[in-house]
Amino acid sequence: MSILPRTFAAAAFTTGVTLWLSQVGEARAEPVPDAIRAMIVAAARSDDPTVFAAVIAVAKQAAPSSAEEIEALSREVPKDVAAIVRAEAGDLTTAPDIILVAPLPSKRSPWKGAAELGGSRATGDTDTLGVYGSLGLTRTGPTWTHRINGRFDYQDTNGVRSVERYGAGYEPQVRLNERLYSFGVAQYEHDRFLGYQDRVTVGVGFGVNPVDRPDFKLSLDAGPAFRRTDYIAQNRQSTIAGRGSLNARWLPSERITVSQDGAVYLETGQTTAKSTTAVETLLFGPLKARFSYNLQFERDRRLSRENLNTTTRASLLYSF
Structure with a gap:
């Protein structure tokens, strides 16, 4: 067998394994449940670092398969919440360009x-x-x-x-x-x-x-x-x-x-x-x-x- 076919076969095998591993990783990585997203947003809006850290820790335990996504939310949500709070106070220049992953409901139960x-x-x-x-x-x-x-x-x-x-x-x-x-x-x-x-x-x-x-x-x-x-x-x-x-x-x-x-x-x-x-x-x-x-x-x-x-x-x- 010549070198070229063997090289092509190895590359194809490596590509297939990579795709399979990525599919496995995607299957294992589950999206953050909506209830946990809302809990994280509410904790960030409380503006209490102790409460927010406790909620993040509990969220990771409740949804271990979404731990990486929860960690990413722990970095991004406080920024978006802070911007929305400033916007509500009248500073529209700081309003975020994207909608929060779990926006707070506009209508609450009486x-x-x-x-x-x-x-x-x-x-x-x-x-x-x-x-x-x-x-x-x-x-x-x-x-x-x-x-x-x-x-x-x-x-x-x-x-x-x-x-x-x-x-x-x-x-x-x-x-x-x-x-x-x-x-x-x-x-x-x-x-x-x-x-x-x-x-x-x-x-x-x-x-x-x-x-x-x-x-x-x-x-x-x-x-x-x-x-x-x-x-x-x-x-x-x-x-x-x-x-x-x-x-x-x-x-x-x-x-x-x-x-x-x-x-x-x-x-x-x-x-x-x-x-x-x-x-x-x-x-x-x-x-x-x-x-x-x-x-x-x-x-x-x-x-x-x-x-x-x-x-x-x-x-x-x-x-x-």
């Missing part, structure tokens, strides 16, 4: 919410299992605000149920002016260890926002309420009560939120009070750690009964 989940487990002399969860949704408009919430709290100690508490509520508000608002409230509660099987409360009233700053908000409201309670050891009772509540939010920094929510009901011969003090700290993205102290007080002079329950929790909070 509902915002947070889901909380926590639990505890202890073994040894005492075998305890506890689970807690809550879900809150808020829709804010120019005039109306709607809040929906639900929660459950369960604990088993040495095979015996020791906590069984759950409930749900709905509270609409209508803004009257910059400070004043009117509200309605409807809620359902169950807590057999506080002595009632079911409790339904409906009420109306007026409230005021004496402080409404970006870093601190305070609201106070009051009004009458109607309560119907199905007691475990007594007959059903319906009463008229006076209701008052206080809600406060303080942001000492961009990553920390301190909140205080409390409500009290005054009935003839009976008092109910609830309070939740919480500290939330941002971990990364929408995930937060939450530490809370919950207090619930029930006093019934007719039965000479007084109950005070307190709970300290550490849980995870996912905001959306």
